[in-house]
Amino acid sequence: MDRFACDVLVVGGGGAGLRAVIAVAETHPKLRVAVISKVYPMRSHTVSAEGGAAAVIKAGDSLDAHAYDTISGGDWLSDQDAVEAFVREAPEEMLRLEHWGCPWSREPDGHIAVRPFGGMKIERTWFAADKTGFHMLHTLFQTTLKYDAIERYDEWFVTKLLVDAGRCQGVVATELATGKIQVITAKAVILCTGGCGKVFPFTTNANIKNGDGMALAYRAGAPLKDMEFVQYHPTGLPFTGILITEAARAEGGWLLNKDGYRFLQDYDLGKPEPKPVLRSMELGPRDRLSQAFVKEQEKGRTLEGPYGHYVHLDLRHLGARVIDTKLPFVRELCLKYQNIDPVKEMIPVRPVVHYMMGGVSTDIHGATPLPGLYAAGEAACVSINGANRLGSNSLTECLVFGARAGEAAAAFAAAQREPGPSVLAQADDEGRRLEEKFRRKTGGHERIATLRAEMHETMEESAGIYRTGATLEKAAEKLQSLQERFGDLALADHSYTFNTELTAALELSYMLDVAEAIVHSALRRRESRGSHQRTDFPARDDAEFLAHSLAYRGADGRPRVEYLPVTITRWPPGKRVYGR
Amino acid sequence: MSAEAHYTPYHPRWYRRRVSVWWWLQNRAYAGFVLRELTSVFVAFFAGVTLWQLRTLAQGPDAYARFLACLGTPLFVALHAVAFLFVLFHSITWFNLAPKAVVVRLSGKRVPDWVVVGLNYAAWLVLSGAVALIVLRGR
Amino acid sequence: MQPAVTLRVTRYRPEQESEPTLATYEVPYRKDWVVLDALNYIKDTLDGSLSFRWSCRMGVCGSCGMKVNGSPKLTCASFLSDSLPGPIRVEPLDYFPVVRDLVVDMSDFMRKLKKVKPWIIRHDERPLAEGEYLQTPDQLDAYKQFSMCINCMLCYSACPIYGLEPSFIGPAAIALAQRYNMDSRDEGAPERLEILSEHDGIWQCTFVGECTKVCPKHVDPAGAIQQYKLTGAIHWLKSLLLPRGAR
Ligand SMILES: Cc1cc2nc3c(=O)[nH]c(=O)nc-3n(C[C@H](O)[C@H](O)[C@H](O)COP(=O)(O)OP(=O)(O)OC[C@H]3O[C@@H](n4cnc5c(N)ncnc54)[C@H](O)[C@@H]3O)c2cc1C
């Protein structure tokens, strides 16, 4: 075991992590700062984001309008002080990225162009064709190369947070190429490990999105906030779950049921107009659109294919020119993975797990309740997204709160002393655990793939678009038994070198923890709000549940759920109105 | 396990493949590429002949007549034929590559590749025509 | 429809063997499966110890590059149906050291990328308060193609020059340098030209052109290198012919 030391350690090299690490390097150039990531930073899942990133820049738009869209979109579960900070700092963060070279799409006169997005009253979504996340991530990554001070640990997989004397003081990781177990001590750690879509079977998320950071924080004693809020995106390709971006609807795409009827008009989302209308119909919020799909399916008005029920997304009327300039990636993905051409054919789509509103609970500076531990990006829950995130807010969130967490963590680290020797003893224990329970482990009867499949099935059944108490109860029991069976895992790969079976096993254990947090939080929330719809409690209940849930890891290893009031500043809870 | 095959825990033991001398036979594109590289020999040959020609010209009519006689031998005719083929190959592949190196923009739009290639061929034709004219008229 | 397809996969277990070996797996055939799905099937049900990289399964993260039937490909974008009836040969990318099975070491590229300074270089930074740099769609178009690189390394694996001369900076890194040179906001072209005119830079390229053919994102690295050579040559001529002030 080697020991490395730094002042601020960022775990995760996605949009949030890279923004955070630059913030540290720029505001505190004397600190030793490093980023550790289980994949090369430019492989992080931010790379897949397509549609765009929201920030107020155009005349006629206002910060209040962005804030109101975000808060109503989140069904009033967003902390309004955080939302206000978010919309205020968003434009500057986006401009900064422009100055770093991000190839934003432009107006003919050279100004930044914006497009409409779901749930937004005014168009304010910046985009780089439909590869926004890809361009943002590569711009950020290439910009980090400019700072010699930034240390990188590429393809190192974090397995534990080191906590001593009540504060987080570093991590243990395994270096994939050699299998060596390494310790990196730090005066502050920022978790930017992204979401956890892989807890579900059908998701737009990449293979690496296993909720690692959430589970690491949870095990270290920090609470997970609002984990019951899982976003389904209404338009994924049926077999692969590959996302067809909301930008396709923003440019004018229609959702049609099996009769070629724009069914959203039946669900209080407005009247069908030939041109897209903001905050209406296809540009309603994602939770409402996905729920409409399920209702439509119950009425027998969806189509059925080898991979389940689906509806059609029709872009044909946009014409080849619009599709090729504004949505080239949509066309590429449809041609490559679905063998259809959206210029001539309708795209089959169905709702697909997309985004985790919940995450490691942080304050407005990205600080978690555990001193020295910070979080940002999808792994964190500040919360600006409330019960339902608006499309194009999360890339911006990565920038705004990545920067905030970076600055706050750097300021904290500057005032701390070097970590003491007892964290090294903890690291030794962790090294032993990894060796005995995983790499050298023989015997055992359970396969990773089997446990994962059973977890997937459980989550889809219980924590999908509509939920009930009874299935959630059953799911909680099932997950507990999966946790026990995990101890009996059979592993075939005992090598040190690039052992991906070992990482798959660790990822499964993270996902099981996250799944339990989701199910227990969903079970306790006996109301329907945003993306959390309980058929046994169909109404929103502000009297009891205008509050964030906080899932702590209990002494028995099961989640214990507590509540924290929502911060309301200027927008008292109201009715969510779309299309009117 | 062979003798050098020891692995030390935590130390990577990469496998590096050596590139075989025959790598260029692996696929057609590589072979074509090596062929194009080879054409430089023949371009040099032409240049050499021209230099020789200049020298004999300077040495007077006798030397030049001998030079011409030499060119007429079957060996030289054959050599020239082969060299001509290679140089032709060189020119064609070169012209086809031209749009890669020179990106022409007219009022902001990129001029399509075939136009750039076409212009190259046109220039080639015109020049060859001019040369032919001079040579044939000189008779 | 055929029920199954055979995959012949290169294995290399550095702790047990000093050379790669070949393993054969029988995988069910599905019309909508890509080679990556087949590899995952192997890992999940036949042999958990097979190692390979992947993440996005939508052709944008750049992790899953391997050689499929001899040519460098993104395995998440290569359908089994394109290689029927099989067997399908899956190998690690050429010219990189193999770490394990289908995993190669690409730290060499990461060093080279940094070397070409792939970030915006300005004499004077424009303050954020003054808003964005204006850039017309045509100016954007001038470098857009080169900005599409996903760092998948297929082009290196197709480049025999890189194989023979590993110090060559190589296609993707040069394309990315050119991406910034052509960006109307950037002023760093002379700095980058200096680096790329060095021995390991553009002049090593003898224009095989395969890099452009295998590139899954139509980046055209070969074009970038040729453009660069032209710039380099003109720059050299100027420095030869013109007095200092006029360059
Ligand atoms: C298909 C798709 C399209 C999207 N489109 C949009 C959009 O148009 N607009 C929008 O605003 N949002 C969009 N989103 C959401 C948005 O992309 C994500 O929420 C955001 O990119 C998350 O960024 P991140 O930095 O938090 O995490 P990620 O980019 O996921 O990065 C996580 C990082 O953590 C590292 N990591 C994780 N675990 C470990 C570990 N154990 N050890 C070491 N390192 C670890 C990973 O290596 C990685 O570097 C989209 C999401 C998807 C799935």
Ligand code: SF4
């Ligand atoms: S230039 Fe093309 S082939 Fe080369 S790394 Fe980039 S995307 Fe891959």
Ligand code: FES
């Ligand atoms: S898995 Fe991301 S490019 Fe293939």
